[in-house]
Amino acid sequence: MKIVFAGTPEFSVPPLQTLIDSDHEVVAVYTQPDRPAGRGRRLQAGPVKALALEHALAVEQPISLKPAETLERLRAWRPDLMVVVAYGLLLPPAVLEIPTHGCVNIHASLLPRWRGAAPIQRAIEAGDSETGITLMQMDAGLDTGPMLARASTPISDSDTAADLHDRLAGLGARLLGEQLEAILAGRLPPVPQDETQATYAAKLHKSEADIDWTRPAPRLLRQVNAFNPWPVAQTGFGDRTLRIWRAACLAAAGDHGRPGSVLAAGREGVDVACGTGVLRLLEVQLPGGRRIPAGDFGHAQTLDGVCLGPAAGT
Known part of the structure; x- marks a missing residue:
């Protein structure tokens, strides 16, 4: 036919x-x-x-x-x-x-x-x-x-x-x-x-990419996963925008302090406090750079006392 x-x-x-x-x-x-x-x-x-x-x-x-x-x-x-x-x-x-x-x-x-x-x-x-x-x-x-x-x-x-x-x-x-x-x-x-x-x-919009760290970690993980490869979840890192390509939720009970605070950075990734729970960043990207394991990012950056926030320009 x-x-x-x-x-x-x-x-x-x-x-x-x-x-x-x-x-x-x-x-x-x-x-x-x-x-x-x-x-x-x-x-x-x-x-x-x-x-x-x-x-x-x-x-x-x-x-x-x-x-x-x-x-x-x-x-x-x-x-x-x-x-x-x-x-x-x-x-x-x-x-x-x-x-x-x-x-x-x-x-x-x-x-x-x-x-x-x-x-x-x-x-x-x-x-x-x-x-x-x-x-x-x-x-x-x-x-x-x-x-x-x-x-x-x-x-x-x-x-x-x-x-x-x-x-x-x-x-x-x-x-x-x-x-x-x-x-x-x-x-x-x-x-x-x-x-x-x-x-x-509904059609995706770039404005949906910004991470709100006051939300529960499972919800943020779904946002990261849903927006890879576009528009890619993002958050502010000082005066720069950090894109988050992959992440995972940690089974971490209790109050972890201010949402967006970096709790730990190691070979496995970078752990960030959320409204509820902890999100571990696994793969990230800075402006002008390539996608890298979050463990490498944590090794190259000073993250003590850092609090991630609204993406630059938003």
Whole structure:
């Protein structure tokens, strides 16, 4: 059968590879227009386009899917199915009607929980014990379509958004591969989402990165994990901003003094008092420097009596 794929970032690459390796024909790959990148701000192809060109697939990069000529070009591919993974453009109702078997989305959460732009990060931030992938039949709403299949994965205390991103990308590709024939044969009964259980995963903002040390250590750990690799949790270190890439909670009872106070610095990391409990910094970065183990940071800096606070410029 003829399949059109729509996706843009690295998360979309494993599912596209699954389709390329299948017995069906990927007739076209839709992806976002090339963006300026690097110091020279030269236009650079995204990961999905790079994979498509590697396999000599037709690439379409419309700014919008709404114009009549864009719709006609999509119809000309005569797709049996359109698979959408983190494409970045809204699909108007006219697009949803073109493929014989409709449009299927690979969404990085266990719908109806975490509809929207940042499901991976919000699941970690909220302290969810698990997340997963949902294959969803797309409709006109935002991640509101009926579900075709799901697969779950646990979230550990050490999982960052970067870790979970890579795991879910692979899980999405596997689930698509397992269910592709059933989708094309119409054997998967669509299951409506329970609207009473729906939550919204709002887009991330850089302002969310600042650490408030008066909060409990487990909550701050989730913030650190959720915002790696972007926008990266940060705190003030004198007149500089210290980025916190990885951390861990310590089982430390009692009052540890002023939140933000450095309690200890050793080879294992830098221990900081929180509103409740202690957060151990494991990997940090100063402006202009590289990411380093917090133990090395503590060895290079004088931390006695230091109290971390609002990030510089906030």
